[in-house]
Amino acid sequence: MHIRLDRSIDTNKKEKNKREQKESKMKRSVLPSLLFLFLLHPSEGEDISIYWGQNAKEGNLTETCATGKYSYVKIAFLSTFGKGQTPQLNLGGHCDASSNGCTEMGREIRNCQEQGIKVMLSIGGGSGDYSITSLEDAKNVSDYLWDNFLGGSSSSRPFGDVVLDGIDFVIAEGEPSFLGNLSLLLISYSQTRKVYLSAAPQCVFPDAKLDSALATGLFDYIWIQFYNNPQCDYTDNNFDNLLKAWNLWSMSLKAGKMFLGLPADETAAGSGYVPVDVLVSKILPAINKTPKYGGVMLWSRYEDKTSGYSSYIQNFHINQTEESLCTQQSLPACRSSEVGFVESFGNMSTVGIQVFTGSNGTQCCEILCKNNCSCQAYAPINRKNNTGCLIWLKGTQFVRASSADIALPIYVSAALLPEDKGTSRFPTTTCDYILCF
Numbered sequence: 001m002h003i004r005l006d007r008s009i010d011t012n013k014k015e016k017n018k019r020e021q022k023e024s025k026m027k028r029s030v031l032p033s034l035l036f037l038f039l040l041h042p043s044e045g046e047d048i049s050i051y052w053g054q055n056a057k058e059g060n061l062t063e064t065c066a067t068g069k070y071s072y073v074k075i076a077f078l079s080t081f082g083k084g085q086t087p088q089l090n091l092g093g094h095c096d097a098s099s100n101g102c103t104e105m106g107r108e109i110r111n112c113q114e115q116g117i118k119v120m121l122s123i124g125g126g127s128g129d130y131s132i133t134s135l136e137d138a139k140n141v142s143d144y145l146w147d148n149f150l151g152g153s154s155s156s157r158p159f160g161d162v163v164l165d166g167i168d169f170v171i172a173e174g175e176p177s178f179l180g181n182l183s184l185l186l187i188s189y190s191q192t193r194k195v196y197l198s199a200a201p202q203c204v205f206p207d208a209k210l211d212s213a214l215a216t217g218l219f220d221y222i223w224i225q226f227y228n229n230p231q232c233d234y235t236d237n238n239f240d241n242l243l244k245a246w247n248l249w250s251m252s253l254k255a256g257k258m259f260l261g262l263p264a265d266e267t268a269a270g271s272g273y274v275p276v277d278v279l280v281s282k283i284l285p286a287i288n289k290t291p292k293y294g295g296v297m298l299w300s301r302y303e304d305k306t307s308g309y310s311s312y313i314q315n316f317h318i319n320q321t322e323e324s325l326c327t328q329q330s331l332p333a334c335r336s337s338e339v340g341f342v343e344s345f346g347n348m349s350t351v352g353i354q355v356f357t358g359s360n361g362t363q364c365c366e367i368l369c370k371n372n373c374s375c376q377a378y379a380p381i382n383r384k385n386n387t388g389c390l391i392w393l394k395g396t397q398f399v400r401a402s403s404a405d406i407a408l409p410i411y412v413s414a415a416l417l418p419e420d421k422g423t424s425r426f427p428t429t430t431c432d433y434i435l436c437f
Contacts, residue, residue, distance in 0.1 A: 046284070046295045046296050046313050047071040047072070047259075047294060047295030047296075048069055048070050048071060048072075048295055048296050048297075048298060048310050048313070049070065049071065049073075049074065049221070049223055049259055049295065049296070049297040049298070050064070050069075050070045050072070050073055050297075050304060050310070051074050051076050051122065051297075051298070051301065052073050052074065052076065052300065052301040053074075053075050053076040053077065053122075054076055054077075054302070055092050055093070055300070055301075055302035056092060056093035056094050057302060058301040058302035058305055059301070059305060060094070060105075060108055061073065061075075061105060061108035061109060061111070061112055061119075062108045062111055062112075064301055065108075065112035065115055065117050069304075069311065070117060070310070071116075071117060071118070071295065072117065072118045072120065072198075072221065072297075073112060073117055073118070073119050073301075074119075074120045074121070074122045074168045074198070075091070075119065075120070075121050075122060075164075076091075076122040076125060076170070076300075077089070077090055077091075077122050077123065077125035077128065077170065078090075078121060078122070078123040078124075079124070079127075079128030079129070079130065080128055080129045080130060081123060081130045081141050081144070082130050082131045082133060082137050082141055082174065083129075083131055083133055083137065084137070084140075085129065087141070087144055087148075089102070090125070090128070097158040100158075102158045102159060103158070103159065103160045105159045105160075106159040106160030106161065107160075109159055109162045109164065113162075113165070118165040118166070118196060119164055119165055120164060120165055120166045120167060120168045120198060121149050121167055121168065122168040122169075122170050122200075123145075123167060123168065123169060123170065123171075124169060124170040124172060124173075125170055125172070126170075126172055127172075127173075128173070130171075130173065130174050131173065131174025131175045132174065132177075132181070132182055133174075133178065135178060135181055137178065138179075138181040138182040138185055139185060141182060142182055142185035142186050145167055145186065146186070146189050146195075149163075149164045149167075150163060150164060150166075150186075150189065150195060151189065151193040151195075152189075165194075165195075165196050166195050166196030166197055166220070167186055167195065167196075167197060168197075168198040168199065168200065168223075169183075169197070169198070169199040169200070169210060169213060169219075170199070170200045171199075171209040171210055172209060173209070174209070176208070176210070176212055176213070177212060179210065179212060179213035180213045180215065180216050183197055183213050183216050183218050184218065187218050196220045196221070197218055197219045197220055197221075198219060198221035198222065198223065199213065199214060199219050199223070200222075200223045200224070200225055200261065200297070201214065201222065201224055202224075202225050203224050203226045203229050203232035203242070203245045203246075203261075204231060204232055204245070205245060205248045205249055205252065206252075214254065214255060215254065216254075217255060219255040219256065220255070220256040220257070221255075221256055221257050221294060222253060222255050222256075222257070222258050222259065223259045223297035224245075224246070224249055224259065224260065224261050224297075225261040226242055226245070226246075226260060226261055226272050227261065227262060227263045227268075227269040227270075227271060227272025227273070227299070228269050228270050228271055228272060229271075230271055232244070232245035233271050233272035234272055234273075234274045234278070234283070237278070239274075239278070239283055239286075243283075243286055243287070246258075246260070246287050246290070247290075250290045250291075250292055253292065255292070256292070256294075257292055257293070257294025257295070258290065258292045258293060258294055259294045259295050259296060259297040260283070260287060260295075260296050260297065261296075261297040261299070262274055262296060262297070262298060262299075263299055263303065264298040264299060264300065264301075264303040264304035264307055264309040264310065265303035265304070265306065265309060266354070267303065267351070268299055268300065268303040269299065275355065275356065275357045275388075276309065276312040276313060276354075276355050276356075277355060277356045277357055277358065278357060279296075280313055284296075296310075296313060298310060306350075307353050308353060308374070309353070312355060326356070326358075326360065326363070326364035326367055326368070327367070331370060331371070335370055335373070340413075340414060341369070341377070341378070341411040341412060342412055342413075342417060343409045343410075343411055343412075344398065344400065344409065344411075344412045344417065345400070345401045345407040345408070345409055345410075346398055346400040346401040346407050346410065347398075347399050347401070347410075348377055348392045348396050348397070348398060348399070348410065349396050349398075349399060350392060350393075350395065350396040350397075352377075352379070352390030352391060352392050353390065353391050353392070353393070354381065354389070354390055355368060355390075355391055356368065356388055356389035357387065357388045357389075358387065359385075359386065359387050360386065361381060361382065361386045361388050361389050362379075362380050362411075364389055365379065365380060365389035365390075365391065365411070366378065366411070368389060369391050369411070372391070374393045374394045375391050375392070375393060375413075376392050376393060376394055376396050376412070376413045376416055377392040377396065377398065377410050377412040377416065378390065378391045378392070378410070378411050379408065379409065379410040379411060383408055383409070396416075397416065398410070398412045398416045398417060
């Protein structure tokens with residue numbers, strides 16, 4: 001079993017150090033308000049589900065929902081429950097529910113719901129202390145969830161009197177036998193107020209922990225994790241195993257909508273990251289005709305905030321081809337007064353976002369960057385054969401190399417370069433490496 005949903009709890013030291021090094025390079029928080037390149041069919045954008053709650057740097061729920069990107073937000077996690085224990089929230093430094101410090105979130109949750117966004121509580125996670133060990137245990141946990149987060153009443157409701165839309169099962173440990181009973185008990189409350197149920201199984205079918213619960217057919221949304229599972233992840237431009245697993249889930253699942261679960265950044269999971277051009281031009285067209293197809297789930301809000309991944313799929317019409325992705329559009333007004341991009345040798349202070357893997361990398365990258373007001377720099381992934389594209393968003397800085405021999409060229413917005421940009425790059429000419437427009 002591979003699960004990496006709980007990033008604040010289940011992160012090894014190497015990954016933590018890598019993330020901290022990346023964050024320390026940022027001169028200011030990256031808030032990519034990306035206007036997607038092709039707003040051809042905005043009403044046909046993907047429904048995106050996001051996990052929130054495991055990194056205080058991801059911003060609050062009000063900010064998250066105000067982006068307009070997400071249809072579903074899952075608050076992660078209630079990481080301790082069952083076995084007669086007092087349930088405990090772990091919200092990754094956002095607030096401390098044990099000291100009554102999360103009540104302000106009630107206003108933020110209500111704000112999200114008023115925008116039509118379903119907000120659910122995720123129980124479990126990649127590391128915690130939880131298990132439903134008996135029918136009595138299932139009844140006690142269901143009563144607690146109803147009274148403290150749903151339509152019941154309690155003097156100790158962590159988020160105040162706001163009523164969440166439902167419960168999300170992210171189960172990686174503990175006894176699975178009574179999860180079906182917990183599901184039935186939660187659904188029984190729907191006679192008073194609809195309780196939505198969702199779950200995040202691994203892409204390996206059947207899921208070792210959630211199979212009995214999913215067999216009830218009571219779940220409205222299934223966010224299938226196609227990451228940290230090499231046997232069914234996308235790997236090295238091959239998504240055959242992903243499609244086989246998706247089709248198996250589709251044929252076997254008794255549930256409402258199925259969502260393709262992906263990491264929102266290469267750092268968000270050990271495997272399974274899908275470049276956005278592959279996602280929108282190849283994978284989504286192959287699965288979106290599935291009767292139960294619902295959209296895309298991303299882990300997590302923090303990675304999506306820093307990468308802007310959801311912005312590239314939210315309003316992208318899924319029938320767009322790779323060629324149309326790289327077709328020049330009318331330049332946005334934000335580019336009208338700019339000098340252009342200069343080929344410079346050095347490094348960027350933040351990690352680039354991989355948005356394209358095909359041929360004509362430099363040309364396609366130029367188009368992608370020029371049509372995106374947040375893009376500050378771009379470069380092909382493979383300089384030798386001119387394939388792929390990395391872009392860098394607002395908030396990044398360019399660090400010049402002392403010699404062209406020790407760094408690859410990056411096309412950098414002239415606004416990021418120092419005053420000596422006309423004399424320090426390699427080579428120096430008026431327009432040899434400036435994309436004049």
